[in-house]
Amino acid sequence: MRPVGFSTTPNLVLRLPMWRSRLMLFLLFFVFMLLLLRAFWIQGPGNAFYEAKGVRGTQRELELPASRGKILDRNGQVIATSLEAKSIIAYIDTVPDDLSAEKIHKLAALLQMNDADLRKKLREERKQVFLKRQVEPDIAQQIKQLEIPGIGLNNEYRRFYPEGEAMAHVVGFTNVNDQGQEGIEYSREDALAGHAGQRRVVIDRLGRVVEEVGIDRLPQNGKDLQLSVDSKIQYIAYNAVKNAVEQHHAKAGSAVVLDTQTGEILALANYPSYNPNDRRYLTGEQLRNRALTDMFEPGSTIKPFTVSTALEKGVITPSSTMVIGASYLIGKKPITDTHPNGTLTIAQVIQKSSNIGAAKIAMNYLTPEEMWDMYSAVGFGQAPKIGFRGAVAGTLHPYKKWAESDQARIAFGYGLSGSLFQVARAYTIFARDGELVPITIERSPEFKPGTKVISPKTAQEMRAMLETVTLPGGTAVKAQVDGYRVGGKTGTAHKLVGKGYGNKYLAYFAGIAPISAPRISVAVMIDEPTGGSYYGGDVAAPVFSTIVSETLRTLNVLPDITTRQASIETVEPAEAHGVTHKTSHVLAKK
Amino acid sequence: MNRATLTLLSLLLVCALSLVAAQQHARRLFVSLEHAQIEERRLNQDWLRLEYEQRNLSKSARIRDVARNQLNMVPISPDRTVYLKEAK
Numbered sequence: 089m090r091p092v093g094f095s096t097t098p099n100l101v102l103r104l105p106m107w108r109s110r111l112m113l114f115l116l117f118f119v120f121m122l123l124l125l126r127a128f129w130i131q132g133p134g135n136a137f138y139e140a141k142g143v144r145g146t147q148r149e150l151e152l153p154a155s156r157g158k159i160l161d162r163n164g165q166v167i168a169t170s171l172e173a174k175s176i177i178a179y180i181d182t183v184p185d186d187l188s189a190e191k192i193h194k195l196a197a198l199l200q201m202n203d204a205d206l207r208k209k210l211r212e213e214r215k216q217v218f219l220k221r222q223v224e225p226d227i228a229q230q231i232k233q234l235e236i237p238g239i240g241l242n243n244e245y246r247r248f249y250p251e252g253e254a255m256a257h258v259v260g261f262t263n264v265n266d267q268g269q270e271g272i273e274y275s276r277e278d279a280l281a282g283h284a285g286q287r288r289v290v291i292d293r294l295g296r297v298v299e300e301v302g303i304d305r306l307p308q309n310g311k312d313l314q315l316s317v318d319s320k321i322q323y324i325a326y327n328a329v330k331n332a333v334e335q336h337h338a339k340a341g342s343a344v345v346l347d348t349q350t351g352e353i354l355a356l357a358n359y360p361s362y363n364p365n366d367r368r369y370l371t372g373e374q375l376r377n378r379a380l381t382d383m384f385e386p387g388s389t390i391k392p393f394t395v396s397t398a399l400e401k402g403v404i405t406p407s408s409t410m411v412i413g414a415s416y417l418i419g420k421k422p423i424t425d426t427h428p429n430g431t432l433t434i435a436q437v438i439q440k441s442s443n444i445g446a447a448k449i450a451m452n453y454l455t456p457e458e459m460w461d462m463y464s465a466v467g468f469g470q471a472p473k474i475g476f477r478g479a480v481a482g483t484l485h486p487y488k489k490w491a492e493s494d495q496a497r498i499a500f501g502y503g504l505s506g507s508l509f510q511v512a513r514a515y516t517i518f519a520r521d522g523e524l525v526p527i528t529i530e531r532s533p534e535f536k537p538g539t540k541v542i543s544p545k546t547a548q549e550m551r552a553m554l555e556t557v558t559l560p561g562g563t564a565v566k567a568q569v570d571g572y573r574v575g576g577k578t579g580t581a582h583k584l585v586g587k588g589y590g591n592k593y594l595a596y597f598a599g600i601a602p603i604s605a606p607r608i609s610v611a612v613m614i615d616e617p618t619g620g621s622y623y624g625g626d627v628a629a630p631v632f633s634t635i636v637s638e639t640l641r642t643l644n645v646l647p648d649i650t651t652r653q654a655s656i657e658t659v660e661p662a663e664a665h666g667v668t669h670k671t672s673h674v675l676a677k678k
Numbered sequence: 679m680n681r682a683t684l685t686l687l688s689l690l691l692v693c694a695l696s697l698v699a700a701q702q703h704a705r706r707l708f709v710s711l712e713h714a715q716i717e718e719r720r721l722n723q724d725w726l727r728l729e730y731e732q733r734n735l736s737k738s739a740r741i742r743d744v745a746r747n748q749l750n751m752v753p754i755s756p757d758r759t760v761y762l763k764e765a766k
Binding site: 165166169170171172225248250251252254296297298299300319320322323324327570571637638641646647 | 712726727733755757761
């Protein structure tokens with residue numbers, strides 16, 4: 089038999105129909121076409137998606153941190169600043185379950201937690217959890233060195249307040265997310281807040297940044313803010329109020345110091361206060377900026393305005409006399425004075441703080457409208473526009489609603505209310521020859537024109553009267569200051585308790601200094617003094633004296649009583665700038 | 679292959695290599711820039727921290743305490759002060 093090759097064996101010859109091979113050919117061709125089209129799609133129109141995917145593998149978006157602006161006092165001293173801190177985050181899934189007890193203990197110690205609490209936190213049913221926020225950088229570094237998987241550090245800022253309690257009510261504080269919550273931090277949030285930027289970078293296999301692709305958003309640091317408040321004067325005021333509150337076993341106290349020439353707030357102090365650096369105590373009563381948020385009846389501190397209205401009208405002069413008597417019946421309850429007076433001049437009504445005198449001036453010489461116009465013009469009934477949350481307007485009812493007894497009582501400060509700040513501001517009209525000064529809490533040391541309320545003549549007459557209050561025979565001899573002539577008005581107001589007046593008092597003193605050329609307006613309030621005397625002249629006037637004496641010294645104001653104690657020598661200008669020798673010589677001589 | 683092709687090829691190679699070198703150089707520079715920026719930030723933070731510390735040491739409450747209790751100083755009062763006034 090002739091051998092037959094396998095491929096040619098007739099047995100295996102299949103007679104296949106032609107269409108099958110055609111179909112095969114077509115199918116192959118078709119699939120190749122599909123592949124080709126797909127390749128074309130990927131390279132061409134559909135490319136963007138894959139490019140983006142590639143970029144995502146190598147590019148990252150990073151945050152460019154921005155810091156919150158600093159707050160400075162009028163001399164450029166820092167009163168609030170942001171320092172870098174870290175927050176410690178645990179990515180729960182990544183943290184190994186069998187983490188050694190030793191490491192947990194070390195981490196817990198660094199976080200100032202106990203081991204059990206930390207374990208509990210690490211077992212929470214969440215993706216990530218903040219273990220601790222605002223950790224100091226060196227502690228954060230130690231945590232990093234423990235090299236625990238799944239424990240990450242995030243950059244953030246922590247706010248510090250070097251002046252602590254003394255400045256707390258002015259600056260306020262921020263929350264953990266660096267947003268202002270109180271005080272200036274809150275009211276100037278827009279200016280202070282920083283806005284983080286963002287940039288895109290290329291990273292290598294190890295996650296290192298190797299190239300910057302672009303900046304999407306530039307970071308914007310918050311603006312620094314300079315306040316008109318002087319840390320030294322603020323501290324003086326805070327300390328004086330604090331001492332008085334402690335000495336008189338009072339509930340609280342406040343003091344406001346204004347520069348009458350520039351309208352700047354030099355100090356705004358309240359006690360009790362809080363430490364804004366310690367987050368644990370940032371709640372409750374002590375947060376209130378009492379000088380701005382608490383309304384009270386200003387009592388006798390309002391009398392100078394009643395008298396000014398009458399002086400301005402020309403119906404009385406400081407030396408006009410009036411019969412006072414032991415009591416004066418208007419409405420249901422008679423008005424009385426602390427010490428009965430016979431006949432007083434108008435100046436003595438102020439000096440001795442006669443309620444009957446003030447009421448009689450109002451009833452005999454003034455209409456409710458005239459009085460309302462005056463109180464309103466000096467700022468009662470309107471919230472001061474200095475950007476503090478909760479700054480109250482006080483109440484000053486429309487004069488058409490005043491009953492006769494209302495008019496008489498409003499004349500000596502009952503039946504209207506305001507904040508201590510409003511009182512301090514109102515007194516600037518006496519300091520400024522009749523102008524009410526616009527007030528600012530941001531530094532602007534130029535002279536500000538005010539709104540005219542009374543004539544210079546009336547203002548001068550009032551200054552003279554206010555000075556007599558601090559001279560022998562007045563209600564506030566304790567307000568006297570060595571070297572400076574001062575003037576002011578005491579106030580001792582019954583506190584409204586529920587619906588009536590109880591045996592609780594507010595002691596005030598509001599005044600200006602030095603009288604010869606007033607530079608500052610100071611108002612002091614001590615709330616519920618209980619240790620013995622509760623009179624403004626005994627409780628608040630000494631605080632005024634301390635604040636004025638130390639403030640004027642700090643501001644380098646020349647004494648205006650040369651005869652009493654201080655000596656003033658005149659030197660040539662050249663010497664004034666290089667005074668060391670002369671000064672030491674003169675001092676040595678003394 | 680003729681000589682022209684060879685020359686062009688070697689030129690191409692040189693170009694390609696220099697591109698790689700340039701890119702490497704750029705990255706190095708970038709990394710050092712990054713380092714410098716981090717350093718700047720760190721120094722800035724240091725400065726802020728030192729400013730804060732200085733402020734903390736010079737705050738009114740501390741000055742008062744040190745002056746009164748450690749240095750036994752007393753506040754000045756007008757009777758012991760000579761005021762100098764510039765002659766006009």
